[in-house]
Amino acid sequence: MLKQQPITELLARSQPLLSVEFFPPKSPESVDGLVRAANRISESKPDFISVTYGAGGSTRDLSATVSRRMKDEVGLQVMPHFTCVGSTREELGEIVDEFYNEGYRNIMALRGDPTKGHDTFQVTEGGFAYASDLVAFIKERHPDMCLGIAGYPEKHPEAPSLDTDLNALKIKADSGGSFITTQLFFDNEAYFRFVDQVRDRGIELPIIPGIMPVLSLKQIIRITQLCQSQLPKRLELALRQVEDDPNAVRSIGVEWAQRQIAELIEQGADGVHIYALNKVKSAIELINAARG
Numbered sequence: 001m002l003k004q005q006p007i008t009e010l011l012a013r014s015q016p017l018l019s020v021e022f023f024p025p026k027s028p029e030s031v032d033g034l035v036r037a038a039n040r041i042s043e044s045k046p047d048f049i050s051v052t053y054g055a056g057g058s059t060r061d062l063s064a065t066v067s068r069r070m071k072d073e074v075g076l077q078v079m080p081h082f083t084c085v086g087s088t089r090e091e092l093g094e095i096v097d098e099f100y101n102e103g104y105r106n107i108m109a110l111r112g113d114p115t116k117g118h119d120t121f122q123v124t125e126g127g128f129a130y131a132s133d134l135v136a137f138i139k140e141r142h143p144d145m146c147l148g149i150a151g152y153p154e155k156h157p158e159a160p161s162l163d164t165d166l167n168a169l170k171i172k173a174d175s176g177g178s179f180i181t182t183q184l185f186f187d188n189e190a191y192f193r194f195v196d197q198v199r200d201r202g203i204e205l206p207i208i209p210g211i212m213p214v215l216s217l218k219q220i221i222r223i224t225q226l227c228q229s230q231l232p233k234r235l236e237l238a239l240r241q242v243e244d245d246p247n248a249v250r251s252i253g254v255e256w257a258q259r260q261i262a263e264l265i266e267q268g269a270d271g272v273h274i275y276a277l278n279k280v281k282s283a284i285e286l287i288n289a290a291r292g
């Protein structure tokens with residue numbers, strides 16, 4: 001079993017740090033397929049894999065299973081994501097201890113989105129309202145745990161302004177965040193501006209840009225509406241022109257992401273996190289292009 005290393009240590013060693021995000025499948029039958037996908041990805045040697053954490057019980061179990069199998073069977077550095085949704089402190093503590101005892105040394109610590117049927121985040125009685133509370137809680141329990149926190153170059157959708165969102169990010173960083181992974185964006189200027197604003201706030205943590213290749217126009221419209229990241233007009237226009245040709249859409253999307261990654265690395269980004277949408281081929285293309 002590969003010893004899990006804090007991402008801060010990996011950041012110091014390997015530049016640029018390349019990571020790939022998977023989400024757990026909806027059914028246990030599909031876990032094998034995802035583990036096979038991780039096996040294929042492992043050949044292009046990403047620095048770590050992250051696995052998202054869902055809102056419901058069965059999704060959470062699958063998230064844990066996928067993370068464990070990628071860590072123990074495939075031999076990858078794995079960072080499970082973790083949210084405050086639907087759990088009391090005691091329950092969160094038990095899950096964090098389990099992560100720790102299973103050898104994980106990195107957790108992406110998040111608040112989570114509002115659950116279905118709610119416009120706003122519902123705080124569980126005895127649970128936490130903000131990711132910063134979760135970060136402080138984990139840090140107190142396991143000081144050597146390396147914690148990823150989320151940053152939003154184009155502002156978190158619920159924040160009244162970028163200014164208040166950056167203040168919240170500062171609290172989260174001061175609570176014990178180890179590095180920032182950004183929400184997806186398609187215009188690198190948004191990232192460069194964000195880095196300046198974060199540094200102006202006195203936050204010195206590494207900031208890993210999150211890049212998602214467009215693989216389907218319909219899908220990306222839905223995703224960008226949810227997370228309120230801007231799809232540049234030039235990209236949208238190019239995609240619309242080939243809307244009925246999935247291969248052409250994919251090719252434009254991957255090429256755009258490759259150009260983004262090349263520029264980010266050239267301009268000294270701390271690494272790149274690929275929102276792979278569980279698609280191996282495009283993730284491998286992006287890793288290989290990033291390594292040059």
Ligand SMILES: Cc1cc2nc3c(=O)[nH]c(=O)nc-3n(C[C@H](O)[C@H](O)[C@H](O)COP(=O)(O)OP(=O)(O)OC[C@H]3O[C@@H](n4cnc5c(N)ncnc54)[C@H](O)[C@@H]3O)c2cc1C
Pocket residue numbers: 051052053054055081082083108109110111112113114129130131132150151156157158159164165166168169171172181182183184210
């Ligand atoms: C890299 C990345 C990975 C993700 N992975 C997952 C996942 O696996 N599972 C999942 O369910 N979701 C995931 N998400 C989505 C995330 O849960 C949502 O974006 C969620 O709405 C906010 O989470 P957060 O951790 O940023 O929350 P927070 O940092 O708590 O921020 C939430 C909102 O509250 C405000 N806020 C924060 N602290 C304060 C404060 N002290 N006072 C006032 N306002 C405050 C912020 O400005 C923001 O508007 C991910 C997002 C990113 C960027």
